[in-house]
Amino acid sequence: MSTDDFNRSNADPIGGNWTTPSGASTFRIVSNSFHTTSSGSDPWIAYWNADTFDADQYSQFGVLPAIDKGGPAVRIGTSTLNGYMYTLRQTNLTRLYKRISGSYTQIAAYTDTATTTSVFKISAVGSTLTVYIGGSQVGQETDTALEDGVVGAMSSTSAANWDNWEGGNVEGAAAGQPTIKRWGGIPGMAINRGVW
Amino acid sequence: MAKRLYIVPKIGTGTGDDAFRPKYFANLDGVAWSAMDYGLEPHFLVASELTTDQHNALVANADVIAVPANLDAQVGTNRDAVVDALETLNVPAGWVTTTMTYRKILKIVAAIMLFAQRLHGHGGIRIFGSGITLATKFNQLPAATRTKLIGAAQSMNFDTSSLSGTSTIRQILKEMADQWGVKDIKLGGIAL
Numbered sequence: 080m081s082t083d084d085f086n087r088s089n090a091d092p093i094g095g096n097w098t099t100p101s102g103a104s105t106f107r108i109v110s111n112s113f114h115t116t117s118s119g120s121d122p123w124i125a126y127w128n129a130d131t132f133d134a135d136q137y138s139q140f141g142v143l144p145a146i147d148k149g150g151p152a153v154r155i156g157t158s159t160l161n162g163y164m165y166t167l168r169q170t171n172l173t174r175l176y177k178r179i180s181g182s183y184t185q186i187a188a189y190t191d192t193a194t195t196t197s198v199f200k201i202s203a204v205g206s207t208l209t210v211y212i213g214g215s216q217v218g219q220e221t222d223t224a225l226e227d228g229v230v231g232a233m234s235s236t237s238a239a240n241w242d243n244w245e246g247g248n249v250e251g252a253a254a255g256q257p258t259i260k261r262w263g264g265i266p267g268m269a270i271n272r273g274v275w
Numbered sequence: 276m277a278k279r280l281y282i283v284p285k286i287g288t289g290t291g292d293d294a295f296r297p298k299y300f301a302n303l304d305g306v307a308w309s310a311m312d313y314g315l316e317p318h319f320l321v322a323s324e325l326t327t328d329q330h331n332a333l334v335a336n337a338d339v340i341a342v343p344a345n346l347d348a349q350v351g352t353n354r355d356a357v358v359d360a361l362e363t364l365n366v367p368a369g370w371v372t373t374t375m376t377y378r379k380i381l382k383i384v385a386a387i388m389l390f391a392q393r394l395h396g397h398g399g400i401r402i403f404g405s406g407i408t409l410a411t412k413f414n415q416l417p418a419a420t421r422t423k424l425i426g427a428a429q430s431m432n433f434d435t436s437s438l439s440g441t442s443t444i445r446q447i448l449k450e451m452a453d454q455w456g457v458k459d460i461k462l463g464g465i466a467l
Binding site: 220236 | 290311395431
């Protein structure tokens with residue numbers, strides 16, 4: 080498990096244990112919290128560089144003023160700028176997005192009762208994405224676009240302001256990828272194959 | 276109403292302010308939904324619990340497919356309509372039989388969509404590029420597309436040994452979907 084409370088001197092860009100991938104805009108530390116830089120353009124991405132991560136991983140933030148288009152992110156591509164992100168509260172809605180090849184796709188919208196002190200968490204285990212608020216599961220979806228990456232934060236807007244990050248591996252996660260099942264392994268499949 | 280499944284078009288341009296998302300649902304304030312995209316193809320499978328009025332308004336749109344509420348009912352005499360609806364969306368469906376339940380059909384459809392997602396995430400491409408149809412053969416695809424298609428399948432631990440140059444997109448997608456195996460596919464709390 081890796082953590083950062085951002086309680087240190089202002090820094091722009093954040094540096095240290097955080098890396099901004101090439102092509103992304105930077106985050107910074109302001110008043111002991113984690114901010115996007117006010118300049119720059121989509122996407123803002125930072126990933127934790129002090130540890131290595133399995134494909135089954137999580138990322139979470141405590142929230143200050145909430146925004147709609149950024150949050151904790153998993154399976155961040157250090158060169159592709161891809162990733163899954165759980166975006167923060169807006170009129171009692173949270174949202175799950177993926178960013179692939181420069182395009183965002185909204186995977187889900189959840190109703191919730193989050194507050195600005197809630198902890199927002201996203202985990203990816205195999206092809207299962209799970210999001211939590213305050214430790215309670217909010218939603219769980221299946222998505223296969225991204226198979227691995229690193230953990231950190233992602234935003235498509237410069238208004239992000241978060242605190243108390245934590246990330247790491249999902250310990251004991253069951254293998255999430257489908258196992259190979261050939262035609263003979265599933266009842267009925269041999270019959271169906273001839274329908275073409 | 277209970278949570279139901281719908282297939283709707285994709286809208287948006289993919290920017291942060293205009294993300295790809297399922298048509299109609301994003302305009303329903305306060306409504307939770309979960310969506311599975313078909314990679315870069317222009318449709319979503321969506322799970323949502325709507326009010327009766329919201330449901331009726333949604334299904335009044337000609338571009339919305341509403342899956343029956345009882346997923347464990349057999350498709351029966353609706354088989355041809357289901358096949359036509361899916362194939363119009365470039366989802367191969369000739370394998371659908373009258374005795375299959377909607378849940379079984381949708382699991383295969385979802386697995387096809389998930390393979391398309393990996394092709395997008397892994398190879399950055401869509402299946403049905405210009406001129407490519409369900410009948411297009413593997414050996415008619417551009418070399419780069421063939422390589423990415425195989426790479427996407429192998430990244431999901433799928434066996435590609437049965438694919439040949441004359442395998443059609445229709446056959447390839449079904450065969451990849453069948454290799455998903457017994458693991459549930461979850462969408463908005465619905466297990467397929």
